[in-house]
Amino acid sequence: MPDPTPPPRHAVPAIIRVEGLSKTYDSGFSALQDVHLDIEEGEIFALLGPNGAGKTTLISTICGLVRPTGGRILADGYDVQRDFRAARARIGLVPQELTTDAFETVYNTVRFSRGLFGKARNDAHIEKVLRDLSLWDKRRSRILELSGGMKRRLMIAKALSHEPRILFLDEPTAGVDVELRRDMWEMVRGLRAGGVTIILTTHYIEEAEEMADRIGVINDGRIVLVDEKRALMRKLGQKELRLHLQAPLTALPEALDSGALALSEDGMELIYRFDAQQEHTGIAPLLRQLDAHGIDFKDLHTRESSLEEIFVQLVREGRA
Amino acid sequence: MNWRAVAAIYRFEMARTARTLLQSVASPVLSTTLYFVVFGTAIGSRIGVIDGVEYGAFIVPGLIMLSMLTESISNASFGIYFPRFSGTIYEVLSAPISALEIVLGYVGAAATKSLILGTLILVTARFFVDYQIAHPVVMASFLILTATTFSLLGFIIGIWADGFEKLQIVPLMVVMPLTFLGGTFYSISMLPPFWQTVTLFNPVVYLVSGFRWSFTGTADVAVGLSLGMTLFFMLLCLVTIYWIFRTGYRLKP
Ligand SMILES: Nc1ncnc2c1ncn2[C@@H]1O[C@H](COP(=O)(O)OP(=O)(O)O)[C@@H](O)[C@H]1O
Numbered sequence A: 001m002p003d004p005t006p007p008p009r010h011a012v013p014a015i016i017r018v019e020g021l022s023k024t025y026d027s028g029f030s031a032l033q034d035v036h037l038d039i040e041e042g043e044i045f046a047l048l049g050p051n052g053a054g055k056t057t058l059i060s061t062i063c064g065l066v067r068p069t070g071g072r073i074l075a076d077g078y079d080v081q082r083d084f085r086a087a088r089a090r091i092g093l094v095p096q097e098l099t100t101d102a103f104e105t106v107y108n109t110v111r112f113s114r115g116l117f118g119k120a121r122n123d124a125h126i127e128k129v130l131r132d133l134s135l136w137d138k139r140r141s142r143i144l145e146l147s148g149g150m151k152r153r154l155m156i157a158k159a160l161s162h163e164p165r166i167l168f169l170d171e172p173t174a175g176v177d178v179e180l181r182r183d184m185w186e187m188v189r190g191l192r193a194g195g196v197t198i199i200l201t202t203h204y205i206e207e208a209e210e211m212a213d214r215i216g217v218i219n220d221g222r223i224v225l226v227d228e229k230r231a232l233m234r235k236l237g238q239k240e241l242r243l244h245l246q247a248p249l250t251a252l253p254e255a256l257d258s259g260a261l262a263l264s265e266d267g268m269e270l271i272y273r274f275d276a277q278q279e280h281t282g283i284a285p286l287l288r289q290l291d292a293h294g295i296d297f298k299d300l301h302t303r304e305s306s307l308e309e310i311f312v313q314l315v316r317e318g319r320a
Numbered sequence B: 001m002n003w004r005a006v007a008a009i010y011r012f013e014m015a016r017t018a019r020t021l022l023q024s025v026a027s028p029v030l031s032t033t034l035y036f037v038v039f040g041t042a043i044g045s046r047i048g049v050i051d052g053v054e055y056g057a058f059i060v061p062g063l064i065m066l067s068m069l070t071e072s073i074s075n076a077s078f079g080i081y082f083p084r085f086s087g088t089i090y091e092v093l094s095a096p097i098s099a100l101e102i103v104l105g106y107v108g109a110a111a112t113k114s115l116i117l118g119t120l121i122l123v124t125a126r127f128f129v130d131y132q133i134a135h136p137v138v139m140a141s142f143l144i145l146t147a148t149t150f151s152l153l154g155f156i157i158g159i160w161a162d163g164f165e166k167l168q169i170v171p172l173m174v175v176m177p178l179t180f181l182g183g184t185f186y187s188i189s190m191l192p193p194f195w196q197t198v199t200l201f202n203p204v205v206y207l208v209s210g211f212r213w214s215f216t217g218t219a220d221v222a223v224g225l226s227l228g229m230t231l232f233f234m235l236l237c238l239v240t241i242y243w244i245f246r247t248g249y250r251l252k253p
């Protein structure tokens, strides 16, 4: 007899499972609508969306800072509301806003965080975290003496002080200069190598592209799409062929005006969009047709569309 | 119970006190000393004896209550208001801690400060007047009960307030008048009968009266009633705080 149960969707059970989550603020604004999301253990997941999409609301609801109006969230199998202790003990949060005490010392504030999460004192661990984040030399400084970049690292140190298995980074590189951003990415990769699952939000596409294993796109409180970064690029990745003409054209010949082909404004370039994954890209017929119409070109190059373009396209589709 | 979290909050709050020692301890002690000099020594010598007690000794319990009420409220309200204001509250709210543990940490620390303060004033008063403590155990109980109850009230105010003015308005506009009119500097029996009745609606009357009884053995209202009213007020605060955490009022949108 065949086994009636379908195979599991994922070989690895989700470490965060969001089921039908919705959030309507007291103002009546609906910030999340029926969100379903599975985060796999050990991955870097980027939640990508424009400002106001609901990224912070989603993270805050998972971490217990915002009360959901519907749905359910499991962290490592624990309901974040019913079993909040077990769930929250596994989660570290670095919020979007830089919020720190001013008069405490770096060391004390990190130790405070660890205590808050119910972990026994462990000076060696705190030293390691502070060293990893280049804050060890500043451990006796009062927080108000730190620079903005240091404060952000301090907030990460606080989140890591209690050895979370899941780390949320809400816009970790917003307003951070390029060099620090690279450091941050390095650090995140290091954490993942140590087995920590990382969920980060960003509205920088390059960041998602650079960091993530999987990407979820959120817009207007809805998850528009979730996929492996590579698959996403492949699925939606369009290529563009640009042909530099010998002589300018005033208009496309009618026979070529199929929609896939466009003429640049100065009339010197033909732009052809095609799907690189497809077997028949249509390039060969195009070139034959150009030849037939007597259109000569002196140069050509191709370009892959970036996540940015994919994103714009997705958001446009989501709205339609 | 996450006792480590309670301890972390408690230690954090006490460290804040230590940093602002002058403001949190020295200034109330100084102002109380001034009260003793002005009311106890200068004016008191002309008032004489109330309920069989020298005026200087008579006002000791009232003054301690006055300081403890205002300090409990301001310590506790500031303690929770500030992290809300600065945003650092996110960490407490996302930690594996229950409402009870949060309250124990913040209110426990504020109440401890008040108790230290009350004790300091008691000791300071000794330099000016020669008071007796007729019922030390009851006195200590009243001290603890008052420190706790009004720290709970302060906690509520610190969550309710959405600006620094509101943080000060309750202690200044409500608690201060009620305390002054609550028999701190006089015996209720000195008032005309009508005002004696009106006064009975002032909760501070019960506190001061009961506390004074533990010193002198005489009271404006029965000690049992004082104790009962204080406990009732404490219960009211606890119910309010329970409601705050149940609904996420001003803590979780
Ligand atoms: N406390 C709140 N009350 C009402 N609306 C809110 C509140 N917090 C956020 N919002 C609204 O919810 C939407 C999503 O916000 P947010 O989750 O912060 O977006 P993102 O992090 O993606 O920029 C925004 O339109 C924002 O104005």
Ligand SMILES: [Mg+2]
Pocket: A055, A056, A057, A096, A170, A171
């Ligand atoms: Mg945000």
